[in-house]
Amino acid sequence: MVTQVTTGNDIMGYSIAIDGPAGAGKSTIAKEIARKLGFIYVDTGAMYRAMALFFLRRNIGENDILRIEQECKEAKITIEYHNGEQVVLLDGENVNGLIRNEQVGNMASATSINEEVRKKLVSLQQELAASACVVMDGRDIGTCVLPKADVKIYLTADSRVRAERRYLELQQKGVACDLDTIEEDIKERDYRDMNRKISPLKQAQDAVLIDSSKMTPAQVIDTILLLVEKTGFK
Numbered sequence: 765m766v767t768q769v770t771t772g773n774d775i776m777g778y779s780i781a782i783d784g785p786a787g788a789g790k791s792t793i794a795k796e797i798a799r800k801l802g803f804i805y806v807d808t809g810a811m812y813r814a815m816a817l818f819f820l821r822r823n824i825g826e827n828d829i830l831r832i833e834q835e836c837k838e839a840k841i842t843i844e845y846h847n848g849e850q851v852v853l854l855d856g857e858n859v860n861g862l863i864r865n866e867q868v869g870n871m872a873s874a875t876s877i878n879e880e881v882r883k884k885l886v887s888l889q890q891e892l893a894a895s896a897c898v899v900m901d902g903r904d905i906g907t908c909v910l911p912k913a914d915v916k917i918y919l920t921a922d923s924r925v926r927a928e929r930r931y932l933e934l935q936q937k938g939v940a941c942d943l944d945t946i947e948e949d950i951k952e953r954d955y956r957d958m959n960r961k962i963s964p965l966k967q968a969q970d971a972v973l974i975d976s977s978k979m980t981p982a983q984v985i986d987t988i989l990l991l992v993e994k995t996g997f998k
């Protein structure tokens with residue numbers, strides 16, 4: 765079943781923003797909360813990744829600002845939901861299976877600093893949130909995309925813990941990897957995401973900080989659901 769954005773919930777426009785660094789567990793948590801509440805899960809990182817794939821396919825370098833600014837306007841990125849799963853379409857092609865690798869992730873981190881890229885994707889994200897109840901995760905959701913979100917979370921974890929989680933994931937997939945190298949990559953990505961000029965990753969003033977280093981996903985989910993309940997949402 766393919767749907768454009770619709771929600772089973774009739775309180776339109778309720779939004780939960782979850783920001784945080786790479787590997788903090790945002791998508792696992794956001795997906796489960798969306799499922800429990802009957803909301804749409806919007807993975808904004810996937811949009812930056814689809815845009816990065818578009819640049820890579822055109823052999824555009826991460827420092828080629830002119831081409832990035834010009835050509836990002838030509839990328840047709842759309843979001844659909846197939847049986848509740850977010851599907852990112854790049855020029856009509858489902859690219860979900862092509863964007864979850866280090867090359868695309870690094871290109872996304874490097875090119876997401878560009879103002880034109882951000883303008884285009886932020887307006888798509890705001891359109892999605894205007895038409896449904898959403899749990900949206902990313903780097904600038906509480907600070908920039910949805911400044912009036914009903915609940916804002918800044919989800920983080922120690923870089924070593926995040927590296928260990930990623931290491932286990934890769935091991936389970938049979939991919940050879942080195943823990944120290946993964947941690948270095950994570951720290952580099954954090955630095956870039958937190959220090960860019962436009963919409964850097966930071967905790968919104970009214971966001972609740974959750975450090976998941978010593979928490980299970982279930983504990984994080986319960987904490988967030990409690991915050992949702994406190995806003996009067998049933």
Ligand code: DC
Pocket residue numbers: 786808809810812813869872873876877901902903904905953957
């Ligand atoms: O969450 P992720 O690893 O899929 O995101 C990939 C990159 O996209 C991330 O390093 C920075 C960028 N990004 C962003 O700038 N703003 C967002 N809201 C989401 C992701």
